[in-house]
Amino acid sequence: MSETIRYEVKGQVAWLTLNRPDQLNAFTEQMNAEVTKALKQAGADQNVRCVVITGAGRAFCAGEDLSGVTEEMDHGDVLRTRYAPMMKALHHLEKPVVAAVNGAAAGAGMSLALACDFRLLSEKASFAPAFIHVGLVPDAGHLYYLPRLIGRAKALELAVLGEKVAAEEAVALGLATKVIPLSSWEEEVKQFAERLAAMPTKAIGLIKRLLRESQEATFDRYLEREAECQRIAGLTSDHREGVKAFFEKRKPIFQGN
């Protein structure tokens, strides 16, 4: 039973809602643990073919709950024991993950959104790289993802100046997929998630694996990993269905395996 998040599977989409709205969904140790558990559950559930992370109330996530920060706290240990397991679970999840950013995403809340595969923004969404304002460095994988999304120069600008980025500007920067009007927010997020859930899940997972490895491997090693992944994709029924549908001139119906 989760107390700080809601986890619901509807159809083939897992909805993970950060659920401390009165604290702008700021992270506590319990919330880190519950998010980590839910991500692992979504990864293991064969029925789940897309994951959506969103926030209850007016914010997406305000990052670490600063009311729990004490002088005795070892911030390095907090990252190692609470945030690293959560970010690793997300990083290695081989299913499409959508951040439905309903409001402010600040500090580690912004990091969480950056680690997702797609960021859909409501008109009220914003990114606040707030770490610098409390004298910290960006954490929870923040500077791993940010320069890969928008380049080093812009990443440094955001991290050092710490200025809030509004929704439209975030899209222009390459930080997000699109801005969705408030009037159709829930419906469009649902449609987007269901579209992803109807795609060849295994191939999407392998694309994510290859993109991860392309950042670390040598080119020769990468080509070998690509061949291994293509072998796996080539054995799926979704691949067979895709080819069959192509020749039958119809839309393919993918099962996710």
Ligand SMILES: CC(C)(COP(=O)(O)OP(=O)(O)OC[C@H]1O[C@@H](n2cnc3c(N)ncnc32)[C@H](O)[C@@H]1OP(=O)(O)O)[C@@H](O)C(=O)NCCC(=O)NCCSC(=O)/C=C1/CC=CC=CO1
């Ligand atoms: C951009 C904001 C998230 C939202 O701005 P806005 O809509 O204008 O709302 P505010 O008026 O600023 O805030 C409303 C109330 O919520 C309280 N609050 C906001 N964020 C936090 C928080 N993170 N922890 C505790 N309380 C928070 C705020 O004080 C208001 O309370 P009152 O109504 O009683 O006055 C904006 O709020 C913002 O930028 N928040 C701070 C973001 C931040 O600094 N986050 C933490 C960064 S550090 C981090 O994420 C990770 C770690 C990990 C490891 C170790 C240690 C620390 O950090």
